Amino acid sequence: MRTIRIGAGAGYSGDRIEPAVELAEKGKLDYLVFECLAERTIALAQAARLKDPSAGFDPLLEARMKAVLPACRANGVRIVTNMGAANPVSAARATTAIARQLGLRGLKIAAVTGDDVLGDLKNSDRHLDIGCTVEGLGNRIASANAYLGGASIAQALRDGADVVITGRAADPSLFLGPLIHEFDWAMDDWPLLGRGILVGHLLECAGQVTGGYFADPGYKDVKDLARLGFPIGEVREDGDLIVTKVAGSGGRVTAATVKEQLLYEIHDPARYFQPDVVADFSRVQVEEIGEDRVHVIGASGTPKTGELKVSVGYIDSYVGEGQISYAGPGAHERGRLAIEIVRERLALSGVETSELRSDLIGSNALHGENLSLGCQPYEVRVRVIGRTETLAEARRIGEEVETLYTNGPAGGGGAWKSAREVVAVASTLIPEADVRTAVQYFEA
Amino acid sequence: MKLRDIAHSRTGDKGNTSNVSVIAYDPSDYELLCAYVTTDRVKQLFDGIVNGEVTRYELPGIGALNFVMTEALGGGVTRSLAIDAHGKSLSSALLNMDLPDDLRSGSYE
Incomplete structure (x- = not known):
């Protein structure tokens, strides 16, 4: 049975670039996938595109492509990425230009479009999960993008693309696309598609399955996180998966790292909704079969729903924030006094907030009073943050924190x-x- | 004894929903996790942070539980005023849960 090797070169838009180069050079890969699109990224990218029609793709696209294209070309590694963000076509043009500069003539680059449904959806009465309709957002709407499945990516690969650039696609689709293409998986073979989704799910956050977001000294030790290696999935035609990484790179792949990533951002493990299938991870089993080699079996799937999730970006509100620090004996009490003063000042000067939050960083900021009781720190940092209807009001919040310098408790510093x-x-x-x-x- | 002594955990986020896994280091401790780390105890621990429902999913194949908590991220990652808008640190709070020292003898309620 045939096996292909897929590497994950990024788990988010700002991720490290060297591990991707390491994969391209030493990973013996067939595919290198870059997942770079968080929930909100595309709305911000859409705003950039409105100002400049050739903009709106990932700001690190050029740096990443320059770094990996030569090794990918030399080793026959094809790239799939959602770095197209709000403008896959411009991203493909930019990649084509880079390929030419690098002398990679003939490199074929594909742009997948169709995820942008803003035009169709803008005036629709479809309900959003925030309790209003799309139409109800009025001119506050910034973007609407459907999560695409793997079929168009597979199509681009079938047509010979060396680099496939999408906008919004479900993250695991970026991995499912190559599997559909390589193994000719039927688009209604639900158990097989479910296994493909598991491949994508485990790999899409890159370093999070190789020891990143994992280390807890004394409990879960991980070596060499400064040189963390990114993962490789060895995927067999029947969807069987081994997760591994480049020998000698930092991090580790163990049953524990794989289990943590298996449940990352999962709700009901038996029903993980994806564009192409409802994946079932509820009976997955993992087994360490060698150093940094974990065998994963047992994923399945049931028929897709026929609906696609659409994420809608909109201008929600304005947020203003101020911070200031207190130290030594009484730091906690002075921090509390500072918060009281700021709250009173905002009320006195008529700043309207729909939500106002205050934290003592170093004391209760992460999990509130209940879980922080009885711990008195040497220093606290006051943080006051509030939501407003206007930018001018948002600014007032930070200003009221700053005026604590000369009007607030003793010894406030670093506003x-x-x-x-x-x-x-x-x-x-x-x-x-x-x-x-x-x-x-496009062709270079 | 703390939950951290027998299990590890990771938090994930989608919109205003947080999921926190609890994974037994030793699969033979899975039954203990099921018996002690209940939906009610998790709800109580996160009182004031989680304003919605807590649902527990069981994964015996990997010796893990998955807690899905709605209205847990201050209105959603993209609009939360919290310093940890993703709720990434919630896993550490859960691992700080006290376990009875006689947990393995099963004499707790």
């Missing part, structure tokens, strides 16, 4: 303030048939 617009994300579902995908090709 800091910020105010920003909040682009938030809501979601809805649309029929798969309403989304029309297309693939465009």
